[in-house]
Amino acid sequence: MTTTAERNVTGTAFTRGLGVVTIAGIVLLVILGLFVSPADVNQGESVRIMYAHVPGAWLAYLAFIVTAVSSAAYLWPRTRSLTWDRIAGASAEVGVLFMAISLITGSLWGRITWGTYWTWDARLTTTAFLFVTYVGYLAVRGLGGSHHQRAKRSAVLALLAVLEIPLVHFSVELWNTLHQEASVAGRGTDVTMDGLMLFCLFLGVIVFTLMYVWLVLHRQRALHLQDMLDDTGLDAALAARRAEANV
Amino acid sequence: MNDSNRSLASFASTWSTARSMLGKDLLIERRGRVLTNQVLPFALIVMVMFAFALDSDAVLERVAPGLVWLATLFSTLFIIARSFAVETADGALDQLRTTGAPPAGIFLGKALALMIQLLALVVVLIGAAVVLYRADLSWEGGVLLVTTALAATSGLAAVGTLYGGLSAGAKGRETLLPLLVLPVVAPVLIGATRATESAFGTNGIAVGEGWPWLGLLAVFAVMFSVTGAIAFGSLLDD
Amino acid sequence: MDDLGFIAGSYVVTFGAILVYVVSVVRRSRRAGRDVPRSERPWT
Numbered sequence: 082m083t084t085t086a087e088r089n090v091t092g093t094a095f096t097r098g099l100g101v102v103t104i105a106g107i108v109l110l111v112i113l114g115l116f117v118s119p120a121d122v123n124q125g126e127s128v129r130i131m132y133a134h135v136p137g138a139w140l141a142y143l144a145f146i147v148t149a150v151s152s153a154a155y156l157w158p159r160t161r162s163l164t165w166d167r168i169a170g171a172s173a174e175v176g177v178l179f180m181a182i183s184l185i186t187g188s189l190w191g192r193i194t195w196g197t198y199w200t201w202d203a204r205l206t207t208t209a210f211l212f213v214t215y216v217g218y219l220a221v222r223g224l225g226g227s228h229h230q231r232a233k234r235s236a237v238l239a240l241l242a243v244l245e246i247p248l249v250h251f252s253v254e255l256w257n258t259l260h261q262e263a264s265v266a267g268r269g270t271d272v273t274m275d276g277l278m279l280f281c282l283f284l285g286v287i288v289f290t291l292m293y294v295w296l297v298l299h300r301q302r303a304l305h306l307q308d309m310l311d312d313t314g315l316d317a318a319l320a321a322r323r324a325e326a327n328v
Numbered sequence: 329m330n331d332s333n334r335s336l337a338s339f340a341s342t343w344s345t346a347r348s349m350l351g352k353d354l355l356i357e358r359r360g361r362v363l364t365n366q367v368l369p370f371a372l373i374v375m376v377m378f379a380f381a382l383d384s385d386a387v388l389e390r391v392a393p394g395l396v397w398l399a400t401l402f403s404t405l406f407i408i409a410r411s412f413a414v415e416t417a418d419g420a421l422d423q424l425r426t427t428g429a430p431p432a433g434i435f436l437g438k439a440l441a442l443m444i445q446l447l448a449l450v451v452v453l454i455g456a457a458v459v460l461y462r463a464d465l466s467w468e469g470g471v472l473l474v475t476t477a478l479a480a481t482s483g484l485a486a487v488g489t490l491y492g493g494l495s496a497g498a499k500g501r502e503t504l505l506p507l508l509v510l511p512v513v514a515p516v517l518i519g520a521t522r523a524t525e526s527a528f529g530t531n532g533i534a535v536g537e538g539w540p541w542l543g544l545l546a547v548f549a550v551m552f553s554v555t556g557a558i559a560f561g562s563l564l565d566d
Numbered sequence: 567m568d569d570l571g572f573i574a575g576s577y578v579v580t581f582g583a584i585l586v587y588v589v590s591v592v593r594r595s596r597r598a599g600r601d602v603p604r605s606e607r608p609w610t
Contacts, residue, residue, distance in 0.1 A: 090599030093609050129573050133580045178587050186576040193569050210511045217507045224498040234494055237559050245512045252515035303595035306602050
C-alpha cells in the first residue's frame, strides 16, 4: 500500500521522453502555424486552422483503423488477449477526441470560408456518422459484464463499423450527386500549398501522431489498471465469501 | 460422413432452426399482437404528427416517401427491442444455444420474422401516405415499390437482428439500440426514400431513376445478412 | 477580427480538449494506481 500519492502511475522512461518531444513539437507547431507561416492566397488567414484540422482528421481515421485491427486480433483465437481489447478501446477514445476536434475546427473553417458552419457533402456527413458510430462503440464498452464479454461485443462492433462506413459514404455521395450545391462545397478543402505551409501540415501530422501514441499508451495502461482492480475486487469478494462459509 | 454430407446436414440443420425461430416469433406476435396493437398505431401517429409539424399539403406531398421510411425506422427500433426482450426474458436464448442449434439459423429465423413484420408495417404506412398525403402510383412504380420494400426491409431486419443480439441482455440497451442502429441504416433510408420517390413520381422524378437505388438496397441487405449470419454466433457465446 | 477569433479559438479548442483528456486519464490512473502495487504493473 503506497502512502505517498504517486504522480506518474502509467509512465515509463519512454513515455516521459515522448512527452517532452511532443510538447516541443506542439510549441513549434503553434508558433509556425499561428504566426510565422504566411496566409494563403485564396483562403487567407483561415488556412491556419487546417494545421490542426487536417492532422486531427487523419489521426482519427488512423485511430479507428487501429481499433479495427486490434479488435480483429482479439477475435482471432490464436492472438486472443485482453491487451488487444484495451488498445482498441483506448484508440477509439482518442479517435473520438480527435474526430470531435476535427469536426469543430472544420466547422469554424467553413464558417470563415463558406459562411456556413455545416454542409451535407459526402466527406463531412460520413465523418459525422463515423463520430456517432464510435460514440456508440464507447457506450457499448461501458455496458458491463465480464472483460471478455466487453471485448467480444466491442470487437464485433468495431468490425461492423469498418463495413458500415464505406456504405454510408457511398450512399451519401450518390445522394449528393442529385443536388447541385454539393459541387461548390466539395472542393475548397483541397488546397495547393507550398514551402512553409506544407511543412506546417506535415509537422502537424507528426505532432498529432506523437500525441496519439502518448495518449493511447497511457490510456491503455490505465484501462489495464482498471481491469486488474475489477479482478481483484472480484477475488476479494469471493475470498470474503469463502471465509464466511468456513467460519 | 464425408465433407459434402456434413455440410449438407449442417445446412439442413441451419434451415430447420431458422424455420422454428421464424414460426416461434410469428406465433408470439400473433398471440401478443404487439405489432398490430401498439407499433402500427405508433407509426400512424408519427405520420399524423409529421403533418402537424410540416403544416403544408405541398410540402407533405413532396416529402411523403421520406416520412414513410422515417416512421418505419422508428417503429423498427421497437420491434427489434421486443424481438430480443422475448428471448432474454427467461433466458430462452441461452437455453437455445446449449441445444447446439446453429447460430446462423437463429439469426436467419429471427431476421425473417422481423422482415415479415416490417413488410406488414410498410404496406400499411404506404397506404396511409397515399391517403393522408395524396400520393399517386403507376404500374411500373408499383413494381419498383414492392421490390424496394422487400430489399429495404430485409436490410433493416438483418441489421436489427444483429445489433439487437449484440445489445441483448445488457443493461441500458433500450437507449443504446437506437444509437447503434440508426447510423448504420442511413443508406437504407436514403435508398428507400429515393426509390419510393421515383415510384410515386414525386418532384417529377422518373420511375427509371429509382432502380439504381434498389441496387444499393440489395447490396446492403446481402452484406448485412451474410455478416450477420457469420457474426451472430460469437455474440451469443458468453 | 471575427476571423482571427475563430482561428485562435480553433487552436484553443484543439489543445484545450486534449489537455482536458490528458488530465482525466492521469487522474483516473492515479486513483487506480493507489491500489495496484508497482510490482504488478506489466510496464514497470
